[in-house]
Amino acid sequence: MRKSKTHHIRHAIYEIRVEREGKIRINSQIRAQKVRLVNEEGEQAGILSREEALRIAQEKGQDLVEVAPQADPPVCRILDYGKYKYQQEKRKKKAKKKSVNTIKEVRLSYRIGEHDFEVKVRKICRFLKEGYRVKLSLRFKGREMIYQEQGKKILERASKEIEEVGKAETRPSMSRRVIEQYLMPKLDK
Numbered sequence: 001m002r003k004s005k006t007h008h009i010r011h012a013i014y015e016i017r018v019e020r021e022g023k024i025r026i027n028s029q030i031r032a033q034k035v036r037l038v039n040e041e042g043e044q045a046g047i048l049s050r051e052e053a054l055r056i057a058q059e060k061g062q063d064l065v066e067v068a069p070q071a072d073p074p075v076c077r078i079l080d081y082g083k084y085k086y087q088q089e090k091r092k093k094k095a096k097k098k099s100v101n102t103i104k105e106v107r108l109s110y111r112i113g114e115h116d117f118e119v120k121v122r123k124i125c126r127f128l129k130e131g132y133r134v135k136l137s138l139r140f141k142g143r144e145m146i147y148q149e150q151g152k153k154i155l156e157r158a159s160k161e162i163e164e165v166g167k168a169e170t171r172p173s174m175s176r177r178v179i180e181q182y183l184m185p186k187l188d189k
Contacts, residue, residue: 025066026081027054035066035076047073103182105135108158110144110151117154121161124183128166134183141177148174155181 025031030050037045037053040062048056057064057078065084068075104127106120127134136158138151152172159168162183169182 024081024085025069026063027057030054030064030066030074030076032066032069032074034073035064036071036073038067038075038077040078053078101133103133103135105137108136108138108151108154110138110140110147110154112154117158121158124158124162125165128162128183128185131185133169133185134166136172136181136183138179139177140179145177148179151179155179159183 033050034047035050035053037048037056039045040060045056053076054064060078062078063081063084064076065079065081066074067077106124106127108117108120112120124134124136136155138155140147140151155172159181164186166183166185169184170180172179172181
């Protein structure tokens with residue numbers, strides 16, 4: 001008897017975990033006795049028993065998918081589950097791609113050499129082409145603070161060099177011992 005209780009508890013925990021992870025119930029996994037059925041065209045077919053809805057879905061060669069389990073009764077839709085899952089993944093990736101707003105940082109020096117500067121500009125251009133925002137930073141140590149004007153000129157020169165692929169989002173600004181400037185990619189039309 002004790003073994004079955006433990007099994008039941010594990011099963012209950014699994015069910016909660018499944019619901020939290022957003023797993024979608026299909027066909028025989030649907031637990032509700034009555035469901036609100038929506039057909040392939042998106043039209044409501046009314047409230048039916050789970051068995052009746054499953055029979056209709058199987059006749060059409062489709063799956064019965066629970067799309068709104070929290071509704072009363074749960075809303076189930078007749079559709080091809082493989083296709084539905086693929087569309088959901090595609091939407092999720094697209095939303096994630098739009099929401100990613102990663103900033104790449106490129107550090108420069110007020111006494112940077114010409115070749116090193118060109119290498120940094122190429123790196124900045126690559127980041128901007130990939131759609132990232134770029135933070136240019138120039139850090140001063142000790143007595144280097146007297147070269148702030150040279151540092152600002154370096155940042156302005158870098159932002160002019162990348163005008164084909166991006167533009168300056170902010171002007172060079174000084175905070176503590178660092179001059180920063182943000183660049184953003186040009187939006188393609």
